[in-house]
Amino acid sequence: MTTYSDDMLGRARVRDTADLEAYYAKLAALEAGALWTIANKIEPWYPQPQSRPVKWSYADLRPLVLEALRLVSGDDAGRRVVALYNPERRDIAATVGLLYTGLQVMGPGESMTAHRHQAAALRFVLEGTGAWTIVDGQKLKVGPRDFAITPNWTWHEHGNEGIEGGPDPAGPVIWQDGLDIPLVNALDAPFYEVHPDVYQKQVGVTNSSLYTYGAGQLRPFGADTWHKSHSPLLAYPWEPTYEALLNAAKASDGSPYDGIIMEYSNPLTGGSVMPTMSAHMQLLRAGESTSAHRQVGSKIYTAAKGSGTSIVAGQRIDWTEGDIFCVPSWAWHEHANASTSDDACLFSFNDFPVMRALGFWREEAYPDNDGHQPVTPN
Ligand SMILES: [Fe+2]
Numbered sequence: 001m002t003t004y005s006d007d008m009l010g011r012a013r014v015r016d017t018a019d020l021e022a023y024y025a026k027l028a029a030l031e032a033g034a035l036w037t038i039a040n041k042i043e044p045w046y047p048q049p050q051s052r053p054v055k056w057s058y059a060d061l062r063p064l065v066l067e068a069l070r071l072v073s074g075d076d077a078g079r080r081v082v083a084l085y086n087p088e089r090r091d092i093a094a095t096v097g098l099l100y101t102g103l104q105v106m107g108p109g110e111s112m113t114a115h116r117h118q119a120a121a122l123r124f125v126l127e128g129t130g131a132w133t134i135v136d137g138q139k140l141k142v143g144p145r146d147f148a149i150t151p152n153w154t155w156h157e158h159g160n161e162g163i164e165g166g167p168d169p170a171g172p173v174i175w176q177d178g179l180d181i182p183l184v185n186a187l188d189a190p191f192y193e194v195h196p197d198v199y200q201k202q203v204g205v206t207n208s209s210l211y212t213y214g215a216g217q218l219r220p221f222g223a224d225t226w227h228k229s230h231s232p233l234l235a236y237p238w239e240p241t242y243e244a245l246l247n248a249a250k251a252s253d254g255s256p257y258d259g260i261i262m263e264y265s266n267p268l269t270g271g272s273v274m275p276t277m278s279a280h281m282q283l284l285r286a287g288e289s290t291s292a293h294r295q296v297g298s299k300i301y302t303a304a305k306g307s308g309t310s311i312v313a314g315q316r317i318d319w320t321e322g323d324i325f326c327v328p329s330w331a332w333h334e335h336a337n338a339s340t341s342d343d344a345c346l347f348s349f350n351d352f353p354v355m356r357a358l359g360f361w362r363e364e365a366y367p368d369n370d371g372h373q374p375v376t377p378n
Pocket residue numbers: 115116117121156
């Protein structure tokens with residue numbers, strides 16, 4: 001068992017005196033300071049995220065997201081989004097760690113202008129059948145539970161082809177945006193441009209990346225010319241994703257911590273879809289409950305199908321379709337499907353690719369109590 005004592009040899013343990021206080025004041029006047037006064041705080045023994053586990057109820061937020069349709073135009077807002085903030089991280093607009101998420105709404109017939117930014121973005125559709133997005137000229141159509149990416153510095157614009165009061169597809173689209181804006185800003189690396197023509201011209205057929213790269217294990221002609229750091233496949237529809245999970249469940253027990261879990265991957269490399277963020281869909285079989293584990297990295301979950309309960313850092317979070325919750329870095333977490341007859345699915349995205357690329361990756365299984373955390377009473 002590791003001892004965590006800041007009084008031990010090897011940690012900063014200076015007792016302040018009047019002489020030292022005077023010395024600190026002289027350093028401060030020169031924009032300097034004594035490292036030992038803050039060393040233990042800035043180099044903690046293990047991650048001390050300011051972010052807390054939080055759940056955002058879709059039933060509570062949905063009416064407010066829809067209310068924005070009449071309160072603000074897409075053109076004036078740029079993007080009509082209700083952002084989800086961690087209580088202690090509002091200052092950097094983070095949902096957890098250095099990740100951001102929000103709920104974007106587009107009314108029937110609406111389209112948003114084109115722009116690009118240093119931050120990478122991903123989308124997970126919650127409702128509505130009319131959504132489309134154009135990423136670097138490629139038009140994609142996305143429906144409920146589909147996942148799509150807008151890699152950093154790609155031109156993008158979105159819309160909803162639904163017709164007000166018309167036949168299907170109709171009605172508003174609500175999708176979840178996921179971005180690494182707080183990370184990009186923490187690195188002082190943001191850039192932003194509005195498209196010179198305001199809107200892009202579509203190149204090729206709709207869903208061209210899906211037609212070209214959507215077969216996964218079949219490498220298309222021309223793939224050797226793709227040298228970008230993100231996946232050439234820009235959209236990942238729900239149906240083949242769910243089918244892949246069901247098939248995997250026939251052949252494997254999956255992960256003791258996550259059930260049947262699959263990462264949306266770059267079909268050319270097998271790696272994450274983008275360099276800073278990765279995304280997963282996981283299936284919890286009827287009656288399944290997992291053991292707890294933790295990783296270095298922040299995670300944002302969306303209940304995609306069914307309902308269940310997750311325990312995050314000892315806090316019980318009950319979720320049902322559309323609910324979003326976060327798991328701060330190094331927080332223990334485990335999941336359970338509430339149903340004994342139907343499966344449940346959780347979509348999630350994270351900053352694991354950053355942790356891996358920087359050599360920060362760690363993962364641990366909860367060691368006690370059969371792998372289950374004690375739950376803090378509410
Ligand atoms: Fe954007």
